Amino acid sequence: MNAFTRYSHETLVGTEIRQREDPPVSSAILSVVAGERVPGPARSTASTNPANTADVVGEIGLAGPEVLVQAARVAREAQLGWSALPAPQRGQVIANVGRLMTANKARLAALVTREIGKPLAEALGEVQEIIDTCDFFLGEGRRLYGQTVPSEMPDKQLFTFRRPVGTVVVISAGNFPVAVPSWYIVPALLCGNTVVWKPATYSAVVSDAFYQLFAHAGVPAGVLNVVHADGPDTFTGLEQALQAGLVDKVGFTGSSEVGRRIGELCGRHLQSPCLELGGKNPMVVTENADLELAVEGALFSGFGTAGQRCTSLGTVIVQESVHADFVELFGAAVAAARMGDPTQDVLFGPLLDEKFAAGFEKSLGWIAGHHRVIGSTGRVTADNPRSGFVGDPAAGLFYHPVIVAGVRPDDELFLHETFGPVVGVTTYSTLDEAIALGNKPGYGLSSSIYTTDPRQAFQFAQGISAGMVSVNNSTSGAEAHLPFGGNGKSGNGSRQSGIWVLDQFTRWQSLNWDYSGKLQKAQLDTATVEADFDFRLP
Incomplete structure (x- = not known):
């Protein structure tokens, strides 16, 4: 506990709760049961x-x-x-x-x-x-x-x-x-x-x-x-x-x-x-969206925490009339993003652990011939460098951020959570089609729509299966006083x-307190008020 500011319980809680002693120092972090480290x-x-x-x-x-x-x-x-x-x-x-x-x-x-x-x-x-x-x-x-x-x-x-x-x-x-x-x-x-x-x-x-x-x-x-x-x-x-x-x-x-x-x-x-x-969280970008704002939201929700949030962006579903412009802007933003040493000012750092790195590499294997890959893929190394990388890529579990355009509704990359820095992009023609695409993977955690039309925002919120909907904001972000959770494969x-x-x-727990001094039976002893239902106005 030496690294942390400590208050006495007398100051914080009062004398009714006893002073707690620090568990004995161990060479390893051990389980704690009943306030004691569990040996062996x-x-x-x-x-x-x-x-x-x-x-x-x-x-x-x-x-x-x-x-x-x-x-x-x-x-x-x-x-x-x-x-x-x-x-x-x-x-x-x-x-x-x-x-x-x-x-x-x-x-x-x-x-x-x-x-x-x-x-x-x-x-x-x-x-x-x-x-x-x-x-x-x-x-x-x-x-x-x-x-x-x-x-x-x-x-x-x-x-x-x-x-x-x-x-x-x-x-x-x-x-x-x-x-x-x-x-x-x-x-x-x-x-x-x-x-x-x-x-x-x-x-x-x-x-x-x-x-x-x-x-x-x-x-x-x-x-x-x-x-x-x-x-x-x-x-x-x-x-x-x-x-x-x-x-x-x-x-x-x-x-x-x-x-x-x-x-x-x-x-x-x-x-x-x-x-x-988990989640495969969709972001819909409509024809009237502020594209620069949508790109900013996609960058943060797709690649913040290296795409390892349950609310990370899975697929951007873009109206076909603005698809080319969005992909160009999104690709430029990802290319310019700083990544690397997490103690510095970067968008994201490494993957969490070797097991997640292995899982992410498996999901990169879902990239198919009909996809258009924007950016490099795989681990950042001397042989596979990233421009402007902050720090030493060889020291950690760093992976390139990648955009995969042209994903289709039956693609593995469209259907399954990737838990890493990859975002798919697809197109839609009508908002009903976009909603159907957003629901298809069967998850239902978080979602987002970028639009300046309130009717589109409410239509999306009504049709999407996600437990959380953002309008003109990213798929990620929660506040302590708002319900958090999902449906389908994202939760129960x-x-x-x-x-x-x-x-x-x-x-x-319900409490039924009868102080009448006699047994009163609900529905059996309840008095009713009679009415003359044959009455008609003259």
Whole structure:
């Protein structure tokens, strides 16, 4: 914790929550259960800087399935006491988290940049998103409203209450290693749940710093637990914890393929998980669009974070009358964009990890003979250079940004998420055709339309299947008080952020209070008012 500003709990929370001691220093980042480091990892792995793969950010001790089960058991035992803390006090803890994040914004962002290669400006924005989330949800501690409902019988009152679901397992990806976990963890804790969090192994050092800030903000031991494990052991541990009745809710951000498996697993236990999955996000450019603005939006949403956002632009669907002009402008903008060392002023840096580099290279194999490729493809090297590259391309996992024009609706490149710096371009004649093209891949996360005609904007929003629509803005970008989530292959309709996420982490309870002193039976004893329905005006 030495790298982070630290406040005492007496200052931030009050003396009712005990002072927390830092976990003992270890040579590796280990799981944390009940506030203690879990010894004896099954094996270890290294987290390296993708912009400089020789830079080892940290060694990660990977736990086995039994540690996830243990963490779920600890969280279940801690949940009753945490939920008994009044919601406004839980909100105060969330306020403390926000204050600590603010005090440590630059340090945490620098660690995000080092471990996953996200440009520093974006990393700072990601930490700000945590702060915004805390700012929103600290007030929800005083607004977990229910309702007083009129009864159909006398001397009787009806009420509704939000109750916490219980123990939540959160499994998150590493492309947004701190912002996305906060979307789950902050509202889950605020609502009175306890959490077991399994972050991505390639962002585990950032995850550990994130955990420490929560711990020092006043989150008691056992209320937030962290398990570092690989994918198979995580799935096995989750399966065992569900079978043991230790888990009440699962939140998952990741690929559609893994999301299906988690959805199936939860369904066997009659649970509905919160699934935030991939996307093949379309951008429609109409004949009346501001083309320079559309290009700016396509550049940011297509190549920001090296195209590794779930909301990254997949295909630009351009009205055929402006297609040639758009492609020319877009190609020039991509050629001029700065890329490279993420600590510098660049649009994007490296891919996150070797496994993502391998997956992206596979998607480049979908480029076919009928496509027109604008720009170089593949890894940036001395033999395959990029003009104006910032830094040493040989040091990291850097790939050329590429535009592929002429994609067709049956192309692999059109249908599937690529998760890397490639954007397809196709044409349309009518807006109905553009909407059909946008819906064809079967995802439904984010979308965008550039137009100066309000009727086109509303027609697009009504027809597109995406959970999020932008008009004259990019496919990427979320605010803490707006629902985030998708449909189809992008998710199961659950939503994060804003008041809408409360339905993921609370259950509605109704209270029927009869003080009449006798048994009144709804529908059977309800009085009715008679009317003369034969009456006719003279």
